[in-house]
Structure formats: structure tokens, C-alpha cells
Amino acid sequence: MSEIRPLDLQDVPQVASMFMRVLRKEPGTPSSGLVDYLSRIFLEPPGHDPEIVSQVHVRDDGSVSGFIGVIPLALTLEDRPLRAAIASTYMVEDHESDPFAGARLLRGFLAGPQDISLTETANDISTTMWRKMRGTVLADYSLEWLRVIRPAAFMIEAAARATRLARLASPLARPFDALIRRSPDEAAWSHLSPAVHGNRLLPGADIDDDEAAWLLRHFSSDFPMRPAWKEEDLAAMVVHSRSKPNYGSMVRRKVSSRSGSPVGMFLYYGNKARIGRAIQILAAPGHEGAVIDAMLADADQRGLAALRGRTQPALLNAMLGRRFSFVHSASSIVHARDTSLVAPFRSGQAFFNGFAGESWTRLIGGRFD
Amino acid sequence: MSSSTKAEIRVFIIENFLFGDETQAPGDEVSLIENDIVDSTGILELVAYLEEHFGIAIADPEIVPENFDNIARLAAFTDGKLRHGLAAKAS
CATH class of the missing domain: 3.40.630.30 (Gcn5-related N-acetyltransferase (GNAT))
Incomplete structure (x- = not known):
């Protein structure tokens, strides 16, 4: 049976292939540079938190067909420490024929141990999905x-x-x-x-x-x-x-x-x-x-x-x-089970996007020849 | 299988995925995925509906075609959950 489980080093080449096909629209074998970078950024990210991890969707035959890359981010709200998780690369192979993979990946991510879930690169489909999961789209951060x-x-x-x-x-x-x-x-x-x-x-x-x-x-x-x-x-x-x-x-x-x-x-x-x-x-x-x-x-x-x-x-x-x-x-979106934590984002009191997001990674604007 | 569960799920699907057009209502065994009635967003909506409307908890491994691909499966899955909940309470 298909499953969602934490990303493992052995999955990374498949994730890299999917990254090229699904996101960069460049089919072919991924470079070793891309495989290395994905390993670094999603298995040992800055701020590594062993409980806030990237997830893969694995088909019955063992092949990886979906991925949500997660970067942990420690936040503070007036001296209160908070754990945030940033949903970075989010992709599913053949999402039209297998809509379960994307739904399960996002649901699993939002059910994680973090206080606040964030994304700054949600496309239209992802944005609709986040909304269905009661995510708040932040217009002032999304333009x-x-x-x-x-x-x-x-x-x-x-x-x-x-x-x-x-x-x-x-x-x-x-x-x-x-x-x-x-x-x-x-x-x-x-x-x-x-x-x-x-x-x-x-x-x-x-x-x-x-x-x-x-x-x-x-x-x-x-x-x-x-x-x-x-x-x-x-x-x-x-x-x-x-x-x-x-x-x-x-x-x-x-x-x-x-x-x-x-x-x-x-x-x-x-x-x-x-x-x-x-x-x-x-x-x-x-x-x-x-x-x-x-x-x-x-x-x-x-x-x-x-x-x-x-x-x-x-x-x-x-x-x-x-x-x-x-x-x-693309949309910047926040989700929190404690809805009071969404308020600073709604009112523009949160530092979000850029270095409090995923734009600093080489996944945005980088090249992996 | 409870016919009322099926009926309630069918109404939800018609209202939320078919713009209320009852003439497009799928049969019990018709695949919601293969017929493009439900996509990833729709799966999330269905999960939220079943959890809130029927008061059941759905675990991630249960969100699979075997439970969600058509109305009959959705109803059987939901009824199974409800029965399990009642049995747990009785014991």
C-alpha cells in the first residue's frame, strides 16, 4: 500500500528526477550537483529539527511519486519561542491520476509538530489546497x-x-x-x-x-x-x-x-x-x-x-x-492550530519571505550543472 | 451499508463538485477520480467533510482509493468507522 514517510538519503535521486521533470520541465538525469544540494537542504538544513522533516509519497511498487521538502525555522513572538516549518518544494508526479498523494502530503505536513506552517511559493493548486486546510493566504506578502x-x-x-x-x-x-x-x-x-x-x-x-x-x-x-x-x-x-x-x-x-x-x-x-x-x-x-x-x-x-x-x-x-x-x-500562506499565531502575519507584524522563507536557497534561481 | 450515509455523501458531492447539478450525479460505483469529479483539493474537502459531518477521525494511510474512489467505498468506509466507534464505546 502507498505510504507517506520521512525522506531518506536513498530517495534523493528520485526526488531530484521529479524536481527536474515536474518543476523545471527539463526531463533527463539530474546532475550530481542537484542530488547533493537536495540532500543537504532537506536532510541537513540550517536549523535542523529531527521532528520537522521532509516527506515522500511512495507508491505500492516502492517508487517515489510525491515530495514535500520541509525547512524548519525557529521563530520568536515577543520572547515566546515557536517552531515553524516551511513547505518548500512540493510536487507530485501525475497528480491528476493520483490526487491522493498531494492531499496526503499536505495533510501530513500540516499535522506535524510545528506551531506554525508556512509557504511562500504556493501555486494556484497548492493555494487552493492550503485554503481547504484552513490556511490563511497573506495578500500583503503574496504580491x-x-x-x-x-x-x-x-x-x-x-x-x-x-x-x-x-x-x-x-x-x-x-x-x-x-x-x-x-x-x-x-x-x-x-x-x-x-x-x-x-x-x-x-x-x-x-x-x-x-x-x-x-x-x-x-x-x-x-x-x-x-x-x-x-x-x-x-x-x-x-x-x-x-x-x-x-x-x-x-x-x-x-x-x-x-x-x-x-x-x-x-x-x-x-x-x-x-x-x-x-x-x-x-x-x-x-x-x-x-x-x-x-x-x-x-x-x-x-x-x-x-x-x-x-x-x-x-x-x-x-x-x-x-x-x-x-x-x-505565488502565494505566501500561514497555518496554525492556535489561530492567535496567525494574527501577527495578518497584521504585517511578522518577518516572513526571503530569509524567513525559502528564497535564500539555491532551489530558487540556482543552477545545478 | 447505510443508505443514508450514501445519500448524504452523494448530496455533498453534487453540491461541492458538480455545482448542484443532480443530472450529473455519479453512480455508486463510478470512479470519482477517473471521471475527474474529485482532484487533490477535492480529496481534502471529502476528508474534512467526513470528519466533521460524521464525527470520525481519518488517519493518513486510510486516504487511499480503496476508501475514497467512489460513493459506495466512501459510505462503506464511513459506516465501518462509525460501527467501530460504537463498538469501542460499548466495550
Whole structure:
């Protein structure tokens, strides 16, 4: 009879094959790099908790047909320690012919020992399933923001999603963008003019792994519900986050006040003429706008076509005046048997997504050649 | 097998998966999966319905086609659970 059981090292090659077929739509033998990474991230994740583990669905014939990758996360709510579990990779082979596997995996996950269950990458089907299990979809954490910087380059990149040949037209985009960006129109959603930044920008600097970890802890401490990372776990997560070649080169910077004290940080990945991806923006209260401006100016200076990322309620107000577009692509969802634990997420008092999620892993934007 | 259990489950399926269209009501032995009446989300709905409406507890290994693939199996599974519950209380 089919069963749900904890992931074992021997299952990982099958899970890796399914990852390529189901999620990346690239059939074929998975690379040893992917197998190694899945083993590391799901069998020995930072914050390892022997009771909060990844699960597989195994058919009668012993083959693995479903998987839910779980990453534990220690949280604290006003000094109350909590255990959270993040549902990361969630996939089922032939889910239409075997709808039991996905249902059992999710039900088993939500019945785990954790106080809070989270996901930040639920697609439409998963979102509906979480809802049926009384999960709360967090609209303020579930929007994808987009800021266009160079509109012609952005259009070419959008077309390149259908065919990479579109990039052959890139040289044509430059004069158009140069012309459009001459207009220092602060109200323009269609482009970002270098003149908009002027001399209002706060100073910034690249940061190394240690400083990134320190700033993550420092700025997330403003949230009543926040991660309680162990030092070695956060350090490991920062190392994981270094490489996202599918998104581009890493840009990790702090933003400081004129007196030199840090007021925020940002982490994004992107290359010239491409659409960059931000996975974390953190700011001291009242400095959100300045940090966002610094990030956009940096992306502009590096020649990016646009920048996108996931919303955080703490940043939404500052984004409203800065001509961001918002769309929904994947959902951030919370589930807790004690419904009072959902309240901080509903009210935007929880630090969630990014490093309090799964975006720091190489599964998002990574390459495993 | 209780005919009322079957009837109640059939009503739930018609209301929740067939938009109330009784003309599409499946026969007792018709596969809910193969006929695309129930998907993964529907399985979760069925489990929640049986647990809440009939007051039974369903363990993960019980969520399999042998118990959930058609109305007859759902009713037999539910009645078995109810009988087991009564027997446990009596002893």
C-alpha cells in the first residue's frame, strides 16, 4: 500500500528526477550537483529539527511519486519561542491520476509538530489546497512587485521568456531607453530617470557574509514575530544565498545614514539589460523609502532593465509613491492550530519571505550543472 | 451499508463538485477520480467533510482509493468507522 514517510538519503535521486521533470520541465538525469544540494537542504538544513522533516509519497511498487521538502525555522513572538516549518518544494508526479498523494502530503505536513506552517511559493493548486486546510493566504506578502527602469530593454526581456532570440534586438533598445529616460519625470511608472535620484541618495556599500548576517538579525528584530536564527544557521543560509545564476550576479549592499549608521540593506541578483530579482529588503522604521531608492539607483547604475521581488507589508507604503507595479504569481500562506499565531502575519507584524522563507536557497534561481 | 450515509455523501458531492447539478450525479460505483469529479483539493474537502459531518477521525494511510474512489467505498468506509466507534464505546 502507498505510504507517506520521512525522506531518506536513498530517495534523493528520485526526488531530484521529479524536481527536474515536474518543476523545471527539463526531463533527463539530474546532475550530481542537484542530488547533493537536495540532500543537504532537506536532510541537513540550517536549523535542523529531527521532528520537522521532509516527506515522500511512495507508491505500492516502492517508487517515489510525491515530495514535500520541509525547512524548519525557529521563530520568536515577543520572547515566546515557536517552531515553524516551511513547505518548500512540493510536487507530485501525475497528480491528476493520483490526487491522493498531494492531499496526503499536505495533510501530513500540516499535522506535524510545528506551531506554525508556512509557504511562500504556493501555486494556484497548492493555494487552493492550503485554503481547504484552513490556511490563511497573506495578500500583503503574496504580491510580486515590479519596477521598470529601462522600458525597451524590459520589453525585450519579457519577449525573451518566449524566445531567447528576442535578445538579438537588445542593441536597438538602448537608444530608445536613453531617449525615454531623459525625462526626469518622478511620476513615470514606465521608466526610471537617473535624474530622479539626484543627490538625495543615502550612501551605500557592499557587505560581506558576516555583515549581511548581522544586518539581517539587526533589522528583523523590529518585527514582533521574527526568526530566532542560531548564529551558525544564519551564516549557512547567507552562504547558500550567494549563488543564483539563473537570476544573475549577486548585489548585496547596506544603506547608511549620513552619520554612517546602517538604516537598511538589500539583496538582489541581476545582470545588465536583464530583469533583476530582489529577495530581501530590510529597513529601519522610517527609512524604507530611502533604502528602496538606493536599491533602484544601484540597479539603474548597473544597467538593469527592471527589478522585481516579493512584497513585505513593512515596505508597501514606501512602494506606493514610487511607481511600482504589483501582480500575484505565488502565494505566501500561514497555518496554525492556535489561530492567535496567525494574527501577527495578518497584521504585517511578522518577518516572513526571503530569509524567513525559502528564497535564500539555491532551489530558487540556482543552477545545478 | 447505510443508505443514508450514501445519500448524504452523494448530496455533498453534487453540491461541492458538480455545482448542484443532480443530472450529473455519479453512480455508486463510478470512479470519482477517473471521471475527474474529485482532484487533490477535492480529496481534502471529502476528508474534512467526513470528519466533521460524521464525527470520525481519518488517519493518513486510510486516504487511499480503496476508501475514497467512489460513493459506495466512501459510505462503506464511513459506516465501518462509525460501527467501530460504537463498538469501542460499548466495550
